[in-house]
Amino acid sequence: MKIKLKRSFIGMKPVQRRTLQALGFKRPNQVLEVQDNPSIKGMIKHVQSFVEVIK
Numbered sequence: 835m836k837i838k839l840k841r842s843f844i845g846m847k848p849v850q851r852r853t854l855q856a857l858g859f860k861r862p863n864q865v866l867e868v869q870d871n872p873s874i875k876g877m878i879k880h881v882q883s884f885v886e887v888i889k
Contacts, residue, residue, distance in 0.1 A: 835870045836888040837878060839863065846884070853881050 842862045843851050857877055858866050865888065868874050878885055 835874075836865055836867050838865045838886045838888055840884055840886055850881050850884065853877050854884065857881075857885075 837857070839854065839859045839862055843854065846854075857868065857874070878887065
């Protein structure tokens, strides 16, 4: 599964910032390929307004 960070870390709550960093994001518009498992899906759901899932 591919996910893309839609906006920068500026103005985010610290919990959301740490979640995105745990997913591996470092900069806006970055696309990552991650495994499709329940823990990753839960992290994506937690920050769903900041990421876009690309299939």
